[in-house]
Amino acid sequence: MSSDRVSSYADALVSVVQAEGDLAAAEDELFAVAQALAGSDELQEALSDRRIPAARRQQIVEDLLGAQAAEATVALVSMVVGAGRGSDLVRIIEAAVERSAGLRNKAVAEVRSAVALSDDQQRRLGEALQQATGKDVTVKVIVDPTVMGGVVTRIGDEVIDGSVRTRINQLREAF
Secondary structure, X not given: OOHHHXXXXXXXXXXXXXXXXXXXXXXXXXXXXXXXXXXXXXXHHHHHOOOOOHHHHXXXXXXXXXXXXXXXXXXXXXXXXXXXXXXXXXXXXXXXXXXXXXXXXXEEEEEEEOOOOOHHHHXXXXXXXXXXXXXXXEEEEEEOOOOOOXXXXXXXXXEEEEEHHHHHHHHHHHO
């Protein structure tokens, strides 16, 4: 799908979420949906397989999200899948989350860590990223066991790699 179409869908999602109510809560739910999809090739294939009737693909979304997300979030994800855009759902949601954060004058920092971060760690990391970037930052943590230690942070196109693996590689190259 073209980036224009992804942008159009993202704009539509954000407009509906704004009209429905809590932008920050919907942003968190959409982010969680995108991470779940990104972690499951099987789920991505099922939601984008046009051989599966749209109603069945939408039912998959409703079954997975029903009790875990707000009705508006479930309906929006279901609508995108029903429109045949399941293969672009992760990109659409990522764009929507960025737009939502932008409307709240924030930048989204996607932080990958081997373990969950406490609220205090997330707050301190957010403050450090705010000082480093000059932007008000919303931290979204993804537990990723492939990160041996430390964190890898992405804010927009910028990646800050503070992982143990990278530091070890830098030491190896230095000697």
